[in-house]
Amino acid sequence: MTGPEKAQAIASRKASGPPVSMLTAYDYPTARLFDEAGIDVLLVGDSLGMVVLGYPDTTHVTLDHMLHHVAAVARAKPRALVIGDLPIATYPDPATALANACRLVDAGAEAVKLEGGVRQAAKVRAIVEAGIPVCGHLGMLPQRVLEEGGYKKKGKTPEQSAALLEGAQSLIDAGVFAIVIESVVPDTAAWLTARIPVPTIGIGCGEHTCDGEVAVATDLIGSFPWFVPPFAKPEADVASQISAAAAAYHSRVQRAPVADLG
Numbered sequence: 001m002t003g004p005e006k007a008q009a010i011a012s013r014k015a016s017g018p019p020v021s022m023l024t025a026y027d028y029p030t031a032r033l034f035d036e037a038g039i040d041v042l043l044v045g046d047s048l049g050m051v052v053l054g055y056p057d058t059t060h061v062t063l064d065h066m067l068h069h070v071a072a073v074a075r076a077k078p079r080a081l082v083i084g085d086l087p088i089a090t091y092p093d094p095a096t097a098l099a100n101a102c103r104l105v106d107a108g109a110e111a112v113k114l115e116g117g118v119r120q121a122a123k124v125r126a127i128v129e130a131g132i133p134v135c136g137h138l139g140m141l142p143q144r145v146l147e148e149g150g151y152k153k154k155g156k157t158p159e160q161s162a163a164l165l166e167g168a169q170s171l172i173d174a175g176v177f178a179i180v181i182e183s184v185v186p187d188t189a190a191w192l193t194a195r196i197p198v199p200t201i202g203i204g205c206g207e208h209t210c211d212g213e214v215a216v217a218t219d220l221i222g223s224f225p226w227f228v229p230p231f232a233k234p235e236a237d238v239a240s241q242i243s244a245a246a247a248a249y250h251s252r253v254q255r256a257p258v259a260d261l262g
């Protein structure tokens, strides 16, 4: 299947279900494992800036970082749709957005994601018209964390809810095939989902409020213990296993007798 065909198949799940499963993946082995587990969408998210590269937030991520990790994920040749995030400052206008989306696609992405609503519509339209599927991202926008002074819940007031719906409508008119909704209060997320004709993919929006869910891989597998968002539901404790394996290796190496080569 081509990228646009895969994106269309995800879009059609709005009507037919089942809910869409999306996980972030930043490297070849994780992409293979998640794909083999049946995950629908692999998102090479700019969250890699925090959970892989050790930056405090996603505002440090560059297009070169993304190209490197998109290429690693694409080498797994996943059956799942591979989405690459356009990082901060790479989509200031439609022409630049399209040029950088093309670079992500050349690296192996089958679709791109960018953050924001009304003010991104012309950029989304330019990318979609070039044949590249686009996923929107509304609610809490991590690329704006510094301007907003933290990670804040959205959709708490009727005004905020109306602004989210207006943003969603402009993205839909521009041609997105799905919209990630981040940290929107559950009632508003469900209200938006009922009004948006493409799948909503929720994170931090409560359970069963969206047409699918996305999780940051390290939150799911428990491999980044220094920060775990309150809404995360770890299914494994990989950090403990890595620590135990390293400690066992260290002891084994220190216990081994030095060979007498003389």
Ligand code: KIV
Binding pocket: 024, 043, 044, 045, 046, 047, 048, 085, 180, 182, 203, 214, 216
């Ligand atoms: O970069 C990312 O991982 C994301 C998810 C939080 C949706 O955008």
